[in-house]
Amino acid sequence: MNSIQKRLIITLGAICCLLWCAGSIAAYLATRAGLISEFDSALKTDIQALANMTEQSEAGLKFDATGEFMPKFQREENPDYFQLWQDDGSTLYRSPSLSEDRDLPQQFGRLQSPRYWNVKLPDGSNGRAVGIRFAPKEDEDTPRSPGSPPLTKEVTIVAGFHRAELDNRLSYLGIVLLLVGAVLAAATTVAVNAVVRRGLRPLSILAQHAETIDASSLQLRFPTTNLPIELQPIAQRLNDLLTRLEASFTRERRFSADVAHELRTPIAELRTVAEVALKWPDDLSEQALKEALNIALQMESIANGLMALARCEGSLLSPSPERVPLASLFQEAYHPFEAKACEKQLSVSLDVPNDACWFTDRTILRSIFSNLLSNAVDNSRPASSIKARVEKNGTGERLLISNTNDALVTDDIPHLFERFWQKDAARSSPDHCGLGLALARAYAQSLGMKLDAELNHTEIVFTLSEATPCDRQKADSAFLNWS
């Protein structure tokens, strides 16, 4: 299983154990070297004492065995050994413990830097040998005759000592280090396990919290207080994601409810008109038939709006750009709403130069104007004004259409372009179903423009931006032709 916790425990445990092993081995080796050095130092003292007991004179070489020093070479149990050779290889002296038929291996260094090595002693046990080659001191009791040359004979001494005590100490050290290492490895595993679990607990809590969140509990959020700083950005991003998901789900639910209402209500109306007319056919009036027709027209309008939105969203619209004079198109789009505007005593001010024109699809732009104007006429306060003006916007132009609207608040603006959204939760208006602005924005996008809305107190301003004015289109064409 791919588990961070398991991987951390195994990796950290392994690393700690390896470090403990390496440390133990280093400690063992260092202690071993120290003990051997100490042991060798004792051997050096012993062999130097043996060297001091060797003298030479004109008469020859003499080894003066001293009883006080010799017991370790004479004892019956685990005796040490030494052997003294002359230049010619003959044995000058050997320790009482060393039988005549056994020789010690002959390796040597100098007096101040003897040679040491491990050796199998004649009794079969493990030992450590030390060997030196040196010129024995002159015998003071038999001085050399005057004028004679100095005595330069050299001898070799090799001594073999039992190292059982050293080996025992080294074994003890090894066992202690092994046991301590094992205990420490076990303790480390437990400690690493506990530390990793404790360290990853916030992650587990985060995971448990995540498990409780589903489509029905999107209002829940991950707690960010008391969370380690490493996890805070994750929790924050997850919370942001949940906020967006919740908004999306809410929008979808609202959309479904709105669609249901927009479609079910006219169907209910039509069905009731028909059923009542069938139940009491003698009372069938022309009014009922007119109502049935109006309902059918309303449903057709909804279906057309949805189809148009689907065509826009599926990029099925093929705009045919041409020179479109803005002022005349605006007036043309406004004409159907003129009577209603008069009825509400609305005034329209159009601050668009007569020669202003955009290079775009005339029919689609007219539909955008119609939707915005229909919206403006229906929602404006009576006796107020609808204003339209064109502004330069970088290399392009934008059209601003504003009107009064007392019902909207700032929080409504993000929903304005949602399909089927209506300010009136009762959705009582038979003339609007909430598709107009969604359609207008989809149309604008199909023309490569942007349609946004902004609320200034009680005035709503729709901005149609990123339009291509005709003079820039000419410039672009000229550039293309020239290049």
Next chain:
Amino acid sequence: MRLLLIEDSARLQASVGRGLRKAGYAVDVRGDGEEGLWLAESNEYDAIILDLMLPKLDGLALLRRLRANKNGTHVLILTAKDTVENRVDGLQAGADDYLVKPFAFEELLARVQSLCRRSYQSKNPKIDIGDLEIDTVTRVASRKGKQIELTPREFMLLEYLALRRGQTVSRTQIEAHIYPDGADLMSNTVDSAVCILRKKISREGTPPLIQTRRGMGYVIPDQSR
């Protein structure tokens, strides 16, 4: 029987209102929640048909206020909201029934009839008083098997008196339950209607079923007691 229809769709107001009137109910219609609540609290209705998405005051809020004011009129919610949560909310707010749009008018009618019967603790759609039989579903009254020709309002009056048999019903109560809000009523409208109904259901040699309690109103004696 007098109903209140609170529905913001003008077309549904017209068609449902017309259907219910043709079925013999007196129907008051309002298009927003505030007026609907005012009417519901001002008059005595046998049932209220209530939309949920209403201007000014939504249907659930209206219903809660009605119940908070101890108004026990039976309420049928008629709405496009169809989720389980919507139904649960509606019923928990105090509705007696819930019908989702689009709906069959016959079903609406049957549910309204059922609610009206419940107003008078009656589960049987047929009312038998001696040899007089009143079918509240088919809206037909007969005596000794012979059908009596009645106008919708006459049937309503007979049904109302029959459902309250054994109780004296005042003229004001009859006006409140049989005639819609704003109906042009003369001082003797109820007396004339009762007189005509009494004649239509009378049989020679038997005392009149509808008796006058002078200064108090009218009563159909409960013959089962």
